[in-house]
Amino acid sequence: MNSPDIDALKTRHGERKTALELNAVSRVFSGRAVLKDVSLSVKRGQFVSMLGASGAGKTTLLRILAGLDQADSGRVRVAGARSVVFQEPRLVLAKRVWENVVIGHERLRATKPSALAALEEVGLSRQADGWPKTLSGGEAQRVALARALVREPKLLLLDEPFAALDALTRIRMYELVARLWRAHTPAVVLVTHDIDEAILLSDRIVVLSQGEISADIAVDLPRPRSRGDEAAVALRTRLLAALGVGQADAFQTASRDAA
Template sequence: MATRLPGAVTRIRGLVKDFDERRVLHGIDLDIQRGEFVALLGRSGSGKSTLLRALAGLDGATADEFTVSGDVAVAFQEPRLVPWKRVLANLTLGLRHDDPKAAARAALAEVGLSERAEAWPLTLSGGEAQRASLARALVREPDLLLLDEPFSALDALTRITIHKLVLELWARHRPGVLLVTHDVDEALLLADRALVLADGRIARDIRIDLPRPRRREHPDFVALRGELLAELGVVPDDESSEDLVPLKDSVLLKGIA
């Protein structure tokens, strides 16, 4: 067993996951430090969501070492709010706290939803629902926050707003974060590290040492974008490439889930 790294919120060695007779994850090694923001990229079927679900304890997997220090919370692509409970009640559901309602109201205030505490989930806009989902995760004060493509269904302007909110919340609470995304620019705007998962293995681990707030036009940002796209099998300079899908000011990859 390897020595546990100081400050690591999760440490994994040799993680393997099979579905029937098909191996999806092949001996994954991964460390996430407390307060570190990690983005996970990869094509459809590479095992991104499987890895996230394993970290969340939602999918059984085997590993030589599997350590998660503290509490884990997940925000999914769909907000998954319980429709028959109001927003505040969604946050307090299953919450272990001396004063669950006070904690939930504080979390809603952090994401700008105080006035929607008694609203029904179906009356929320897409951006409001995703903010409620983030508040539900953060009210549990997790040591590890797992984000499974939580911005992909939002329009471009709402995504920009939610990106800023996530960075503010991360800076305030400093959990370790693993973000699964198919948006290269999103990874570069938010994360400290970008991991590229290919065929169930971590093919690249790229440090993103760019000053915040980050600008897409910065030469180092452009260079890292090209490096990540190349690692994902896309030629970024070829505007006719069928693998590139423009989304306002982001770069998405067709076929990545």
């Protein structure tokens, strides 16, 4: 059996073009297999979204990639430099905004200038000396993105970072994340329940079902993308089928959510 420990993906000359490799990874909780022999490879610069029902294993897999959990079997290899953005910004209220960006990384050269540069990228340089409690939800999540990017990750892990935001703020965050991804070119793994979100942002969409990858679909659509585009609608239908959801069921769920 291969070691379940996380190994850094490196060569003698530095990081490889592959940002993560999973080989037959499994995770069991209380006798229940949450992940079952999952194998996945993501190249540097790819944007991959993971879809699946609650309990499908998405967050468990992301936590293993982040080093916050450990596989019971299989091999996990990830880029040595990785960052995580969670659903909640997780800012320290007793520290100023710029201090939150570099918290835990005081060894960064010219710490405050590094924080200011990252905040400039997310449009929050004017709030650098402010306090987290003065920020809106969207602004706080942008600080979390700046904190992730200041580390120059080769692998950026996003755990439903837009779920708590209103619809208009979500759209702005999609645009920001896409721009930052193009600028920094990390591999991105996004965990989401939102099919349209995955279609708008991703190069690939991986569907998890009962702990296994049931679909791995390339998204070959021109950017920027529109939900109403014919190809996007067709892809949405395909993903709904992969998730075991019919169009009528999806419409009823959307109607209840809008009510």
